Amino acid sequence: MRSVPRILTVGLLLALSCAAAFAQGSQTGGITGVVSDPQGAVVPGATVEIISDATGKTERRLTTRDDGSYTATLIPPGTYKLEVTATNFKKTVVKDVAVRITETARQDVTLTIGGVTETVEVQATESLINTASPVTGTAISAQTMERLPLANPNVLFLLSLSAGTASEPTDVRTAGRGSVDVNVNGGRTSNNSVTLEGVNVNDFNLAHFDTVPLPNPNVLQEFKVATSLYDATQGSKGGGALGLVIKTGSKDFHYDLYWSHRNDALNANDFFFNRDGKKRPKFLQNVFGGTASGPVPGAGGFWFFNYQGVRARNGVDPNGSTTNPIVQNFATNTDGTTTAALLASQFNLNVAQIDPVAVKILNLQDSRYGGTYLVPRRGQSACNNTLNGVTATDPGNFTCQFAAVAPVTDNQYTISYDRFWRAGNEKLTGRWFWDNGSIAKPYGTDTSLTFPRTDVQKNRFLSLNFTHIFSPTVVNELRAGYSRYIAAQSPIDPISLADIGATRGNSSQFPGMYRVSVTGLFSIGTGVNDDRATTSNQYNLVETFSWVKGKHSMRMGGEGVQYQLNRFNNFSVRGSLTFGGTGTQANAFNNCKNDTNDCTAFQNFLRGRITAIQSAFGDPARNFVATDYAGFFQDDYKWSPRLTLNLGVRWEGMSFGHDKLYRAGIYDPALAAAGKNPFQFPEKVNLSGFTGTPGVPDCALKNCFDGNNWAPRVGLAWDIGGDQKNVLRAGYGLYYQRLSNQNILQNSLAAPFTVQPLDNRANPVGLQLANPLASIPAPSIIASAYIPSATFFAGLRRVSGSGPLDVNDPGVGPIFVNSAGQACLNYGGTATNCSINLASFTSAPLDAYTPYTQQWNITLQRELWQGWAAEVGYVGTHYIGGLGIWDPYQSSVVSASSPLTVKDINGNSYTITNNTVNNEELRHQILGLSRKRGARFSGNIGQAKYNSLQVTALHRLQRGIYFQAAYTYSRTTDNVSGSLSTDELNATRNGQNGANIYNAQNNPQQNYARGDFDRPHRLVVSYSYDIPVPKDSFLDNQVFKGWTVSGITTYQKGLPFSVTDSTSGGIFGTAAGTAQFVCSSIASAYTQGTVEQRLARYLNPACFTTAPIIPATGFAANAGATGFGNTPRNAFRGPRQANWDLTLMKRFHLGERHQFQFRTDFFNLFNHPVFRFPSTVNIATPATFGLINSTAVPPRLIQFGLKYSF
Structure with missing residues (x-):
């Protein structure tokens, strides 16, 4: 293919x-x-x-x-x-x-x-029957947009009105313009394309809608999501093709002024806030602006102008205004302070074992969470006094719900200009868009007790289009476009290292404290990904030549775009410390005091025993460039008056980006197997004396340009009766996906350009909080101490316990050395230049290629009666080559009957018959490599299939009536779904793996199941109706005339999810596994009752256990040596979702040229809570397992709007 x-x-x-x-x-x-x-x-x-x-x-x-x-x-x-x-x-x-x-x-x-x-x-009588092509999807006009309820001035919230689309119900709680992600015909959210005025404005960085230039609804003439079988003039993605068109000027002068207002005094309270007796958060918004258009006196042409401002105060944003920490209950003095003595007594420890820095963290005074202390105390106003998980050995924990206000500001301007020349045979069109927005988030991300962050987004867009009419049948269109966005996140560090009595090597540049995360409980500090900025520039040129010749309507041309992506990310430069449970948890509370390895997560925090460290240093800046090309030919051939054939082909030449300074590295397993340095670098690298590898291209892959992307498109439309009332349409097409830059970005984060040490400690040492990141140096262009060299297995070392060095002993691990014979860091030595994964990295495959989607459909359209039509059809897709994270070289499972023998550099042989955590790197197919220290491989492993029945009933807006009912019955299956709303190589929501596969990391097909975004049933109904008034009746007056009711109603199945186990996969060096299922059927795992009765336990925890320990023959214990669970991926599904949005509108005509409009919008009209699936689905955290604590949409919101038109 x-x-x-x-x-x-x-x-x-x-x-x-x-x-x-x-x-x-x-x-x-x-x-x-x-x-x-x-x-x-x-x-x-x-x-x-x-x-x-x-x-x-x-x-x-x-x-x-x-x-x-x-x-x-x-x-x-x-x-x-x-x-x-x-x-x-x-x-x-x-x-x-x-x-x-x-x-x-x-x-x-x-x-x-x-x-x-x-x-x-x-x-004109608009026909709803398409007799020209098999393309599916419905266009939404400006008049329809104006009528439908829209809580934010963001038309992307209307993208999922068509059959074949799927998304969460409209959630406007996200501060700013909101976040929208749509799956089209089972495709990934990153596989949708966006054009504005025919110009490619896709985000090269993350491939999502969040940063695209987005004019407000008052600016747009029309938009459409072509959901399948769009012709050869469109490409670059294989999902939905979204086109946005800006309004033109007008021959007469027109003016509009508008204002909409939302006030929390009119809003209902959040379900969980109301349940817990907490007051309604702030949620205010004012949107105001105006438009004007008309002719240009003297100079000729037509102009259009719009300004819109947004001012909001958002206290409900789940990613910046609210946070729900789970806090350990601990003893305090009457003034709220705690001491080492109190903590030692309560948690069965010795005072000398308590790390002083841990006590300082618990005693930090900060009022941002409504109390005196940063870490909440039980009884605090925003916290639940009810304790969870109380046992004889655990004083329990409690939950809190905090909300603070995020001020939002946005200003945008749009200008259009259209001019005709040469008796209308030439036309110049210009479009300019300018938008600046900012959000002051009181809470950042990735942390439950997080610190503030300011987000700024700026968009610029310019397009010029020149149309020349050679003859009535020959037309040429040349289009040039430029788009730019700046997205910056700037954290505020209210707590410094000095405040807690700690230090770090880069503290002069980054004085803020490190992040602290206690597994199953709270986390404190700036998120590891909260300090970054991106500037993206795209230059676009499009040529389309149209020629109508006899029965042929041909379009041909080519397109090109250059991407520039300048970014920095101070990822994890402050460091992140994780405190998990260690050893055997059954008796951990009692045993921790005796200096055994058996400790709970909170005990480890108190003792300063860090179980995992994530940090980074090096040069955080990158400057990527890429250039793509395409060409197309499309012929719509009128075979007969009743049959049209659509024949086209598109060529996509897509390049993999490269950094201007060639900062990128890639891991070549073949070199590692040969005992050579497996890290390769572009030949052109020359930084601070560091040079690249001869023969390696600029992007570090084998090929930086993929030109083998030919995409045929064929279709037909058959007017069955010749009366344009019944049309059969069908087609097939191939569509290639322009990947985001994430694949290459991850390569560029390899040592020595950026070093991300990931240190997992099965047997941590105590009292480490004063300087846990001692090895972090100051920022530099090249981390010279971390330039990788070949690495070799040199023997064994004792990691824990005592006894002879036996490779099958769970307490024995390997020693790896560099080419100079020095023991590597994390393997009993200090050498940092080892090629094995002493530092976290993600390596793209050397032969990476462009993913593609096959689409096919067959639909029947029928005109029901005047203005009404119905369509029923089958739509299918097959997606091949999507990006995913895996480990094709996963460690082997050994036994006495199936042993594995390895040799060290001295020729000594070691026969491995036990599977232990510490010998996992010796069982790995690439000796020494391990996921547990951060090594990841991306690859074109993703495959997905989608089959659907799609039914639509439609009445386009005519004579005061608009109606569309779109039902989709579908099945999406895949082996890896990609992320929902971040980058293509990330996890998705609520602990689901997203781009990562579960369980066996070298077998993606065993991960095949319902996709993360599968919704078997989805019905969305949108409508608008001008209420008629009989002429010359007593109702025929300004009071009763001019009323319109509009709305959007959505019913859909909940999303599937997996039950995970973070303790699984120990013998494979990964925690990417599912839980062990012990009940008789999947259905029996659901608890009984209504959803609201099951919020605390949506699933029965008794149906699951953690993955079992694999015994080590000859040894009493084999701590952490777990396999994978047997629970299938995405075996469970969240609650069904239903939502009603409604608009009432009244128009007053003041003379012939003036109109005044008043509207009231109701979102979540019936104030029905729409729940997500459980926030905790990790069976290793039983206290909160199966807990649903969030909704997919806000409670009922009421919004008023006024508009004056002249």
Whole structure:
């Protein structure tokens, strides 16, 4: 499937009219039809003039062909009138012909016999039947957007109205413009494309919608998500193709002023806040602005202008305004302070074992969480006094719910200009968009007791389009575009290292305290990923040549885009300390005092016994560049009046980015197996005396450009009865996915450019909190002490316990040395230049390639009655080559009957028959490599299949009625789903693995199951209705006229999820496993009752256990040596979801030219809580296992809006 016959290649190259480009397809539509006389005979030679309602200018002038047909391509979306003239016929004017993006409107015209000086006016009847192509998806016009409820000025919240789309219900709690992620026909959220005015504005960095330039709804003329089988003019992704088009100027002056207001006095309280007796958080918002348009006096042309401002105070943002920590209950004095003596007594420790820094952390005074101390005390106003998990050996824990206000500011400006020349045969269009937004988040991310952060986002967009009409059938369009965004996150460190009596090597640059995380309980500090900024620039050139010749309507051209991505990320420079349970937990509380390794997580924190350290140093800045090209040829061939064939091919030439200073490294397993340095670097690297590897390309992969991406597109549309009432459509297409830069970014974070030590400690040492990150140096361009060299196995060492050095002893581990024979850091020595993963890294495959999606569909459209239509169809996709994280070299499982023998550099042989945590690196297929120290491999391992029945009933907005009901019955299966809303190589929500596979890391297919975003049933109904009033009745007045009711209703299944076990996979060096299932059936694991009755225990914990320990023959214990659980991936599903949003609108007409509009929007009309699946699905944290503590949408919100139009 990665090539097509040579004839397509030759045909495409002959068709291209200029240098190729890379962007999405067209932002235009078309009009076609047949002109006939009253008896139905065709009228050749008739003149058809297409005139824009907005500007009054002629967009195209055509002559009907011998068969009476006409076709106009590359028509901007909007409404037009057709003026049709022919000898011996009256002039016929067809009004309100709607053109929508990516669609060809059908408008047949019947002439009336008479003189040409006479005029007949006809109202266009918009056909909902597509007789031209198999593309699916529904366009949303500006008039429809204005009517539908929209809590934030973000049209992306309307993307999931069409069949085949799926998303969480609209959640406007995220501060700013909100976060929207949509799955289209089972595709990943990163596999959707976005164009603004036909210009590619996809995020090269993360491949999500959060940073794309987004004009507000008052600016947009139309948008559409083409969900499947879009033609060869569009590409770069294989999911949904979103096109946004900005309004043009107008021939008359028009002005609008608008304001909407949301006040928490009108809002309902959050379900969980209300349940726990806590007051309603702040949630205020004001959106205000105005638009103006008109002609340009003297100079000619038409202009459009919009300004919009947003001012909000958000106290409900789950990613910046709210946090829900679980806090350990511990003893305090009457003033709230605690002491080492109190803690030692309560947690069965000796006073000398208590780390003084731990006591200082617990006594930090800070009022941001509503009390005197940073770490909350029981009885604090925002905390639940009820203790959880109290036992004879555990004083229990309690939960808190904190909310603070995040001020939000946004200002955006939009300008349009359109100018015609040469009697309308040339047209210049310009669009400019400017947006600055900021959010002062009281709480950052990745931490439950987190510190503040300020987020700034700026967008710039400019497009210029030049259209030249060579003849009525030959049109050329040249488009240039530029887009830029700046996204910066700046943390505020209220607590310094000095405040807690600690130090760190880079404290002069980063004085803030390190992050502290107690497993199953709270975490404190700045998130490891909260200090970063990105500046992205994209330059875009698009050429489209359209030629209508006989029965052929051809478009050909090329596209190109250059990406520039400048970023820095001070990832984990402050360090992150994890305190987990160690040893055997059954008696840990009692045994920890005796200096055994058996300690609970909180005991380890008190003792300063760190079980994992994450840190980073080096140069945090990167400057990436990449250039892509594409070419396309599309022919819509009218085989007969009833049958249209769509034949196209697209070539995508996609490059993998590279850093301008060539800071990237890649791991070559073949070199490691040969005893050579497996890390390779671009040949051009030359930094501080460090040079690259001869022959390695700029991006460090084997090939930095993937040009083997040929995508055929075929389709048909058959008008079954010839009356445009029943149409059968079908097609097949291949679509390649422009990956984000994350794959290459992760390569660039390898040593020595950036070093991310990940130190896991099965037997930690106490009293380490004063200087736990002593090895962190000050920032530098090259971490010279960490330039990797070859690494060798040199023998054994005692890690714990006593006795002879036996490789099968759980307390014995390997020694690795560098090429100079020095023992490596973390292996009994101090050498930092070992090529094995002393530092965390993610390596892309040397032969990485572009993922692709096969799409196919067959649909039947039927016109039900005037203005109404229905569509039923089957849509399928097959996604191949998606990115995922795995370990193709996972450690072998050994036994006495299946031993493994390894040799050290001195020729000594070691026969391994036991699977222990410490000999895992010797059982790894690449000696010494291990996931537990941070080594990760990305690869094109992702595969997904999607099959669906899609049903739509539609009435486009006409005569005051809009209605669309879209139902999808589908099944999505995959082996790795990708992340929901971050980058393509990250985890997803609530502990689900996202881009990582579960269990056996070298067998992605065993991970095959329902996808993370699978929703078998989804119904979304959107509607708007102008309530009629009988003319000349007592109701025919300003009080009763002008009322409109609109709404969006969504019903859908909940998302699937997996039950995990963070203690699993010990013998494989990974904790990426599922739990052990012990009940008779999956259904029996669900607890009984309504969802609200099951919030504390959505699943029965008795149905699960942690993965069993694999015994070590000849030894009494084998601590941590677990396998994987047997629970299938995504075997469970969250609660069903239903949501109603409603709008009531009243229009007042003040004379003929003035209109005043008042509206009230209700979001979550019935205030019904819509729950997510459990926040804790890790069976290793039993106290909160199966707990649902969040909703997918806010409680009922009420919003008022005013608008004045002239």
